[in-house]
Amino acid sequence: MLLALSLGCALQPVAADPPALPRPGVVFVVGGIGGLDPLNMWVPAVLPMAGIHHEMRNFPWTHGIGHLFLDLQDRPHLLAKGRELASAVQAIKAADPDRPVYLLGHSAGTAVSLAAAEQLPPGTLQRIVLLSAAVSPDYDLRPALRATREGIVSFNSGCDVIFLWWGTSQFGTADRVYAASAGLNGFRVPTSLDADGKALYERLIQVHWEPLDLFQFRGGWHHSPCMPIYLATAVAPWLIP
Numbered sequence: 001m002l003l004a005l006s007l008g009c010a011l012q013p014v015a016a017d018p019p020a021l022p023r024p025g026v027v028f029v030v031g032g033i034g035g036l037d038p039l040n041m042w043v044p045a046v047l048p049m050a051g052i053h054h055e056m057r058n059f060p061w062t063h064g065i066g067h068l069f070l071d072l073q074d075r076p077h078l079l080a081k082g083r084e085l086a087s088a089v090q091a092i093k094a095a096d097p098d099r100p101v102y103l104l105g106h107s108a109g110t111a112v113s114l115a116a117a118e119q120l121p122p123g124t125l126q127r128i129v130l131l132s133a134a135v136s137p138d139y140d141l142r143p144a145l146r147a148t149r150e151g152i153v154s155f156n157s158g159c160d161v162i163f164l165w166w167g168t169s170q171f172g173t174a175d176r177v178y179a180a181s182a183g184l185n186g187f188r189v190p191t192s193l194d195a196d197g198k199a200l201y202e203r204l205i206q207v208h209w210e211p212l213d214l215f216q217f218r219g220g221w222h223h224s225p226c227m228p229i230y231l232a233t234a235v236a237p238w239l240i241p
Contacts, residue, residue, distance in 0.1 A: 027102045037107070071108060102129065107131070127153065139187065218230040
């Protein structure tokens, strides 16, 4: 009996170590024009509830509350803020090179995010997530894609006609093109790309609004991808390494 008990104990499976959790990183949240954006409000509350345990940092870049047109049309200011954001990213990577950093931008905040990425060395960022991008569809994404390890995810909606069709056609996109924005029907992939450019654009993922998104309370309007349920179910998974 003692022998049987000894053998039984010896044959007991060894408990495996629990799977390691993804390394916590930093998510820079870059809202749109006007100084008030629901993205900045909802991200700190929603993403941790969705299992995203990165540090969330709001990045203020606008001229202040209510300065809608100045924010949209002051390209030098936007580029300066992009450089400031790039410096903040580099400070994190200098302190901890393995810490993943994400940029999450909405509307004209996507232009700040892209401008920042263009200043960074290859592979500095983990991923860039763009919501309702208020930049032109022909915006050259190659420098920003090169700065990431896992590419760019762009959420677009053909229903966003007030802001990203009429609005940017009348007042210009954040990169100063008077046309519909990329966040309406998506970015256009250039037709004349070399092998390096084609490889980079293969890491652009475009998520287009579908009627089924209504079940996630995303109606296709400009701020809908910033709403809590859609942030938790559709956006949060792209912030996991």
